[in-house]
Amino acid sequence: MKNSRGRRARKKRRKREEAQSVTLSHEAPFVDLRRWLTKKAFNSQSLIPANFSDTGRGLMSTQPIKANDVVISLPERCLLTTSTVLKSYLGEYIKRWKPSVSPLVALCTFLIAERHYGEAADWSPYIRVLPKSYTCPVYFSADIMELLPRDVRKKAVEQKERFQELYFSSQPFFLSLQPLFTQPVENLFTQDAFCWAWCSVNTRTVYMEHAQSEFLSREKDVFALAPYLDLLNHCPTVQVEAGFNKLTSCYEIRSIQGCRKFQQAFICYGPHDNQRLLLEYGFVAHGNIHSVVYVDLGTLKLCLDEGDKQLPQKLLFLKKNDFLRNLTFGVDGPSWRLMTVLRLLSLKPQQYSTWKNVLLGAAVSQDREEWCIHTALTLCQHLSDDNASAVERLTLLKDGSDQARLEQLGVVEGLRREERVILEHSKDVLRSLLPQSSPWQQDGIQNKER
Numbered sequence: 001m002k003n004s005r006g007r008r009a010r011k012k013r014r015k016r017e018e019a020q021s022v023t024l025s026h027e028a029p030f031v032d033l034r035r036w037l038t039k040k041a042f043n044s045q046s047l048i049p050a051n052f053s054d055t056g057r058g059l060m061s062t063q064p065i066k067a068n069d070v071v072i073s074l075p076e077r078c079l080l081t082t083s084t085v086l087k088s089y090l091g092e093y094i095k096r097w098k099p100s101v102s103p104l105v106a107l108c109t110f111l112i113a114e115r116h117y118g119e120a121a122d123w124s125p126y127i128r129v130l131p132k133s134y135t136c137p138v139y140f141s142a143d144i145m146e147l148l149p150r151d152v153r154k155k156a157v158e159q160k161e162r163f164q165e166l167y168f169s170s171q172p173f174f175l176s177l178q179p180l181f182t183q184p185v186e187n188l189f190t191q192d193a194f195c196w197a198w199c200s201v202n203t204r205t206v207y208m209e210h211a212q213s214e215f216l217s218r219e220k221d222v223f224a225l226a227p228y229l230d231l232l233n234h235c236p237t238v239q240v241e242a243g244f245n246k247l248t249s250c251y252e253i254r255s256i257q258g259c260r261k262f263q264q265a266f267i268c269y270g271p272h273d274n275q276r277l278l279l280e281y282g283f284v285a286h287g288n289i290h291s292v293v294y295v296d297l298g299t300l301k302l303c304l305d306e307g308d309k310q311l312p313q314k315l316l317f318l319k320k321n322d323f324l325r326n327l328t329f330g331v332d333g334p335s336w337r338l339m340t341v342l343r344l345l346s347l348k349p350q351q352y353s354t355w356k357n358v359l360l361g362a363a364v365s366q367d368r369e370e371w372c373i374h375t376a377l378t379l380c381q382h383l384s385d386d387n388a389s390a391v392e393r394l395t396l397l398k399d400g401s402d403q404a405r406l407e408q409l410g411v412v413e414g415l416r417r418e419e420r421v422i423l424e425h426s427k428d429v430l431r432s433l434l435p436q437s438s439p440w441q442q443d444g445i446q447n448k449e450r
């Protein structure tokens with residue numbers, strides 16, 4: 001009796017914690033997609049599209065998936081690759097064009113053209129279920145970019161510049177496609193359309209190696225758009241095996257742990273931290289076990305002792321030895337790499353001979369160790385202040401923003417929220433390492449916080 005009550009209570013608790021879902025399989029675009037895929041020999045019954053309260057649209061299992069079961073198997077005919085594009089009406093234009101376009105541009109061009117042709121397009125059942133826009137940083141305006149942590153902002157700005165460069169350098173090729181359209185191509189291949197296609201490819205393709213086509217540039221041709229299968233969302237802790245099975249000629253995903261009935265079936269896009277998820281996929285995962293907060297060089301310099309005359313040489317040494325990258329805080333405190341860098345920076349001239357031991361993880365002296373912990377705490381506080389100021393500005397920006405901007409701001413807010421959790425945990429860990437008797441305990445930052 002006691003046991004069954006316990007089980008019932010557990011079940012109830014689990015239900016409360018679980019995301020709510022609304023199935024989408026009866027909606028016309030998904031009915032059409034299934035019908036179209038069935039004609040191409042796809043026949044999975046165990047996954048249906050649904051909207052989940054925590055992750056948005058994804059796939060739900062309609063029956064228990066056992067460990068090592070194949071979750072989904074998509075025949076080669078259903079995959080959209082550069083060979084699909086080269087066999088299409090675009091083929092002769094791409095083959096003729098010199099210098100050859102990249103596999104990425106070929107796929108983007110095809111998506112834009114198919115979207116334009118609407119119902120008449122071969123791939124229209126697929127195009128119809130693609131998101132209409134994305135929350136990837138290439139969509140961000142300058143004021144939203146400004147809200148990102150420094151490190152990821154730099155990467156996002158560079159990514160947007162590369163995207164724009166690709167778009168502008170592809171203009172002459174787009175112009176060559178005019179005979180295929182009645183409307184001026186300038187109105188079809190707009191930057192906005194290219195942004196949508198570029199994000200569709202970047203956030204949805206599976207990795208699949210193909211023989212390099214002589215008609216495409218030398219960039220790696222490893223993309224395949226996989227209708228239906230690309231509805232699977234990411235979970236950092238799920239394990240799957242995925243790849244093209246040459247024996248069955250299908251792209252298959254095998255679940256390692258299995259999945260309960262009526263739960264969302266997830267895959268893992270890779271061991272990515274939240275910054276990478278934001279940059280590559282336009283979302284962040286709550287409680288992501290791979291997430292860290294990066295310490296950029298500017299913030300590091302702010303927290304160092306300006307009175308240390310050797311500081312420029314120390315920084316030069318660290319830079320030369322590639323030690324100034326990937327300095328991070330995680331939920332369990334500062335990374336080993338960050339603490340090693342702080343220990344090297346803490347050395348007094350008479351301690352320089354110990355630097356090799358420091359690289360092996362040795363502490364220099366009680367006093368220097370406490371300086372390092374204190375400096376890590378100061379770094380944490382700077383990052384927390386930056387976080388709080390960004391959240392404040394973000395709240396102001398929400399006012400008067402349209403839906404698309406609100407969604408982009410929501411993703412940045414999620415990143416900042418996850419970052420705050422990491423920084424607070426890190427501070428707790430660092431405070432617990434600092435002895436009560438330490439002179440650093442009297443320091444302003446910690447007094448302010450206690």
Ligand SMILES: C[S@@+](CC[C@H](N)C(=O)[O-])C[C@H]1O[C@@H](n2cnc3c(N)ncnc32)[C@H](O)[C@@H]1O
Pocket residue numbers: 054055056057058131203204230231232233234235281282283284285
């Ligand atoms: C391959 S698609 C997955 C299906 C997608 N949710 C859809 O509606 O078409 C990848 C995109 O799904 C979203 N996504 C994937 N995993 C997610 C998660 N755990 N939480 C929130 N969004 C997620 C992101 O927008 C990402 O770019």
